[in-house]
Amino acid sequence: MTDRKNIEEFIGRVALGDRAALAALYDATSGKLFSVCLRVLKNRSEAEDALQDVYLRIWAKADRYAVTGHSPMTWLITVARNLAIDRLRAKKSNHVDLDSVGELVEKRPGPEAASIAASEQRRISACFAELPPDRADAVRSAYLDGATYQTLADRFDVPLNTMRTWLRRSLQSLKECLSR
Amino acid sequence: MSDLQDIPEDEALAAEYVLRLLDADAEQAFAARLQTQPDLRAHVQFWEAELATMAMDLPEDTPSPSVRAKLVAELGGEAVRPRRGWAWGRGWAWNWLAFPAMAAVALAAFLVFSPMLRGPAFDPTLHATLISQDGGLHIEAGYAPDGNLFKVIPEQGRPATGRDFELWVIGADAPAPVSLGVIPADRESLFEITPEIAALIDGGTLAVSDEPAGGSPTGAPTGAILALDEFFDADLFRAG
Numbered sequence: 525m526t527d528r529k530n531i532e533e534f535i536g537r538v539a540l541g542d543r544a545a546l547a548a549l550y551d552a553t554s555g556k557l558f559s560v561c562l563r564v565l566k567n568r569s570e571a572e573d574a575l576q577d578v579y580l581r582i583w584a585k586a587d588r589y590a591v592t593g594h595s596p597m598t599w600l601i602t603v604a605r606n607l608a609i610d611r612l613r614a615k616k617s618n619h620v621d622l623d624s625v626g627e628l629v630e631k632r633p634g635p636e637a638a639s640i641a642a643s644e645q646r647r648i649s650a651c652f653a654e655l656p657p658d659r660a661d662a663v664r665s666a667y668l669d670g671a672t673y674q675t676l677a678d679r680f681d682v683p684l685n686t687m688r689t690w691l692r693r694s695l696q697s698l699k700e701c702l703s704r
Numbered sequence: 705m706s707d708l709q710d711i712p713e714d715e716a717l718a719a720e721y722v723l724r725l726l727d728a729d730a731e732q733a734f735a736a737r738l739q740t741q742p743d744l745r746a747h748v749q750f751w752e753a754e755l756a757t758m759a760m761d762l763p764e765d766t767p768s769p770s771v772r773a774k775l776v777a778e779l780g781g782e783a784v785r786p787r788r789g790w791a792w793g794r795g796w797a798w799n800w801l802a803f804p805a806m807a808a809v810a811l812a813a814f815l816v817f818s819p820m821l822r823g824p825a826f827d828p829t830l831h832a833t834l835i836s837q838d839g840g841l842h843i844e845a846g847y848a849p850d851g852n853l854f855k856v857i858p859e860q861g862r863p864a865t866g867r868d869f870e871l872w873v874i875g876a877d878a879p880a881p882v883s884l885g886v887i888p889a890d891r892e893s894l895f896e897i898t899p900e901i902a903a904l905i906d907g908g909t910l911a912v913s914d915e916p917a918g919g920s921p922t923g924a925p926t927g928a929i930l931a932l933d934e935f936f937d938a939d940l941f942r943a944g
Contacts, residue, residue, distance in 0.1 A: 543779045543837075550772055555764030562765055569877065572771045579775050593749055598756040605759065609724050648757050666723045667755045668762070673725055695719040695751075702754055 531596040539586035546583055554579075556597070557604040564608035564670045574611050578604045609670040651701035659694045666691065718747030722755060769881060770874045773909045777932045780837065826855055826894065832910035834931035836861065841930050843887075845871070845910055852902045854884065855894045862889045863914065870915045872925060875904030881911060886919040909934050 531552060537545030557578055561571040581603055589599050652660045658680060665671045671679070677687040720726050721734045738744050828846030835842050841861030847854050856871065863869050869889055872881035882901055887893055913920070914927035 543776070546779065547772070547776060550775065554767060554772070556760070556762070558767040559762040559765040560759050563759075563762060568768075572767050575767055576771050576775050576778075580778065583779065594753060594756075597760060598753050601756045601759045602752050606724070648754050663723075664758060666725060667758055670724060691720075691723075691725065692716050695716065698754075699715070699719075699750075 528596060531600075535582075535586050535589050535596055535599075538583060539589065546579065549582070550579055553597070553600055557600060560601055560604045561608040563668050564605065564612055570611065570615075571608070574608045575604070577611075578607050581607060605667075605670070612670050647702055648698070651698050654701055655694050655697060659690050662687070662690060663694050663698070714744060715747055718744060719751050722748055722751040768877065768879055770876060770878060770909065773874045773881075773911060773929075773932055774934070776929070777909060777934060780932065826853055828853075828855065830905055830935040830937055832933040832935050834910060834912050834933055836931045841869075841912070843869075843871075843912060843931070847897075847902070847905050847935065849902065852897050852899060853894060854897045855892065856887050857892050858887065858889045866917050867927070868915050868917050868919060869912050869930075870919045870925070872911045872913060873901055873904045874909040874911060876907040878904055878908070881925060883920065883923065886915070887912075905935050907935070 531549065534545045534549040534552065538549060554575065558571060558575050561574040561578065562568065565571045565574060582600065585603070589596070592599050594602070652664070655663070662671075662676050662680060665676060665679075673684055673687050673691070676691070677684040680687065682690070717726070717730075717734055721731060724731075726734060734744075738748065826846070826848050827850060828848045830847045832845045833842075834845070842859040843861075844857040844859060845855065858869075868886040870886050871884035873884060874881045882904060884897065884901065885895075909932055911925070911929050911932045913925040913929050915925070916927075920926045
């Protein structure tokens, strides 16, 4: 089992230009980062292209990891998610197919529900449980699917400003809960 | 806006920035402020760390092995390029800008070794050059669609005692490497491949692994991948 210390060491060696360390980091973390990309892009081939970019970016930016103050997995996930969302937005800049986005999101309740259940002890799950279920879903979808305010407003059938208010209040509640 | 009363504006912005909910202009403006305002960075860091735990709970999924192969090939190219600068041809400069580093390295080697790939009965259209990181192993390979012929020329390097070199093709969208079999390390070999394997070559990657004598017992590489190269089309590089 690869733990946090291993992954941190891999990143440290990658920062020094160690290619074998990048391969080791890939072996230890690609399953998770691929699922992050796939969740955003909803297409295996596009998610695989994104994943390759993710590790090239990690290769280029590993020396900056220490100053982010993050745990290694938080940093890797943040890099992967942002890059996947960049690709998603670039793809959709001229054409937004809202129906298909909503459909894909709604077709996949299983793994998420299961994974949320598996992490009951985590603070954030407990705090999500305090939110009204549809608002918790909206925050999760913004993070995991990279959904925009417009997509969320369409999906929950509320005006855009209402969705913004929902999200901001939900985040406020989350923050209060997490800071308790 | 009336909906901002519940949460300080900067905190809300930080959360929206992390969630990627800001439009492009607002995102850029916030990113600029982040450079100079440590308190904003603290908000961003808080949300990045908390929200990432949601992703940690996603079930893992397995990407195609070709992703790893391409990644290794790309990084390998980056390291090898400076050492091979001497081989870069005169009139080729425009090409180097347009092709990835590995293609450049492969072409450099191809220019040097191509006469050996051009027998009268064998006219390859796709090539791959396998060179290990330490330079101790070097294998040239070519594929001719006419007759589905595959030729392998071991230039340098021998397997350890009791071990064999085995070649693999990794198709661009294939789920796993497909074996081309064990190759003799002391002489050229020319063999016919199946149409199924031939279909993987264009756009695919060639790899060589270190295996037990007789080849991998499992049908997948079991030993170290010693070198990789994407197949490249020699005609692309021919002048005029």
